[in-house]
Amino acid sequence: MPEIIRLLCVDDEINILNVIRRQLLDENIEIHCALTVSKGLQFLQEHRPMQVIVSDYRMPGMNGMEFLKQAELICPEAVFIILSGFADIPIVKQSLENKHLFRILRKPWRAEELRKVIGDAVRSSRQTSSTSHGAIL
């Protein structure tokens, strides 16, 4: 049995968070939601570890990439996915190429798509951690 996946969603739009929760209802995923970046960061500090973090880009106070940088410090094992109305922001593309960011999903998205990306992200996360384990061992 695969172990439960821990997922953090950060978006200033509650509706988005609701939709994501509903779409992943049947999955074996533990979904945590945060309406602001600060709440997201705070949650991460309190509830480590986290496999997947899905974040919006344009948010009040801090954009998705800044959040990503901070979250990476707290939770380096997490795989980051940006879900945004903007899909072609240069800095986002840049971090995608630098492997800091796993994938970008454009709003509107399809449930199937989201589930697949999260599946991929989890697999990617496991591979990374196992190789690092191997390296430690």
Place this chain on the structure above:
Amino acid sequence: MQNKKIRRKVLVPLTLTFIILIAAFLYTSYRIRTQDYAARLTSRYERVQSILQSLVATHTSSMNSIVAFITDQQRFQNAMLNLDREQLLQHGSLLLDRLYLQQQITHFYFHDRNGHNFLRVYQPENISEAPHRFTMQRAMAEDHPVAGLELGGNGTFTLRLVYPWHVGQELIGYIELGQEIDPILRELKNATDIDFLVTIDKEFLVRNSWEEGMRMLGRSANWNILNDKVLIDQTVTIPEDSAAIILSDDAISQEQGSLIKIEGRTFRGRSFPLQDAAQRTVGDFVLLHDITEDVIAFRTFITQVVAFSLLLSTCLFAFAYRILGRVDKQLADSQDRLQQELENQAKTNEKLEIEVTERRRAEDELTRLNEHLERRVTERTRELHTLNLEIETGRMALEEAYKNLQAQQATILQQGKMACIGQLAAGVAHDINNPIGFVAGNLEVLEDFWKKVVGFVEIQSDALQKNVAGDNLVQVTEARKKLKINYIFEELPAVMAECFEGTDRVNRIVLNLKGFSRIDETEARLADIHECLESTIGIVRNELRYKADLKKHYGQLPQLFCHPQQLNQVFMNLLLNAAQAIERWGEISIKTWADENNIYVAIGDTGGGISPENLTRIFEPFFTTKDTGVGTGLGLSIVYDIIKKHRGEIRVASEVNQGTAFTIRLPLYGLESTNA
């Protein structure tokens, strides 16, 4: 005043002419006369000479015959041979008397064979030696009779003959006869009626013997009349002092001779040299010609001629004077009139001259002005021409600049517009994408949930069918009918599908807006023209939807190295134009194809078309036929610009009320070649 002048002018020269004529006449007459005298003198002299010679010859021949007679006389021969002076004198004296009477022979000599004087018959007591004269010497030398005029010591000229006396072959002596020249000269005077004087140079004379000789001849002898000469003979009586004056004058030896006045008579005289037998010039033979009558006649003639001439002159003078007076008067009148006329003329002339001068000045001024003007005009024309050229060049440059500016402005405007749209789209996209995101997400959830609900309701329905009977079931069935649950179950998937389509479309619009807004994308890249077309169609779909059917005929196209956003703009403009060209309903077609080097896109419509006169101008910036606010007039110019940037071309074919078709050709390597 004028009269006198003219008279004087005519009469003075006339008078002078007369005077000169008369003077010339007189002079000429005088000259002719003088020459005539000279000629006459010369001819007279020649005549005198020849007569004198013939007289001498005659006398000589007679003396010759006398001597010949003597020599033949036996008594003379014997006396001479016997040197009997007494005998000779006796015979000779008898003969001499006869000879003197008949022949004026005054001298009679007998000389011995040596030439010494033997006897002077005319002076028997004088037996002194006689001088050996020329005739004697010649006769002795030539042994031949010799005759000639010999000057005697007493100053008399004597014709002498010396005759050699031969008896048989033997010379026994010489006989000499002499004859004074006076009788000969008198004969000469009688024969020629010419007067003359004879002078002898003193050097040939001895004063005493000359004076004695003169006395003997019974003539007056004045030794002192002249310095160097003495007068020995004359046929005319001349006072001694007159003779002296005549003879001392040099003029007497000139050709014309000199004029001599003696006792009221006028002579013309000329001297000729007088020679003796030895050809010596021993004196002068002065010819004198009495011209008293001639002179008087000449004077009379001259006086008459002059008088006549004067008379004639006076008449002519008077006549001329009168005529001239009349002419003068006429002339004066004419002159007065002329003067008046002239004065008038002069006044007129003056006026005319002034006028002419003024006119000339004016003309000069005009000419100068004209030249100046012409030069100015030429200069101005040249300047103007140059300025025109400059202006034209400037204008063209300005026009060009203006067009460029317009085009740039248009581009900038369009680009600005596009950039605005892009920014707007970027901002809006997020805001729209969020709601669309959760609407779409929720729709999916709803669909999922709905399936579950339908499944559950089916199960429930089956269960009800089996387990609930009677009225309850009827109730359920009626309620199901009434609520049209079956219909809902059937329709709901369609409802969902339509919702999905809605969210889909919104999503696409946002996407296209965003994609289209990237107008400042500078780098060219490989792009699919079909994608570009679709993207553009997505944006303008709403514009097209209510106007036309969109028909696509896509061919196989390679990817093109291009600026896709710019091409999007091209397609959008063309499509919007096509839609706007259609008034109610029509058809818009998009056709693409390719050959080896080019991609072609043709966009056609069945709209109103473009009139031929507008067809050539549609690519000009700000050219529009649309109502204000509808079009900017920039669309097609931007299209043209972009196609040009891509090294392609755009062509248009249009027919009014039939439609328009734009064909774009894009070379596959157009931009690469420029980048390279």
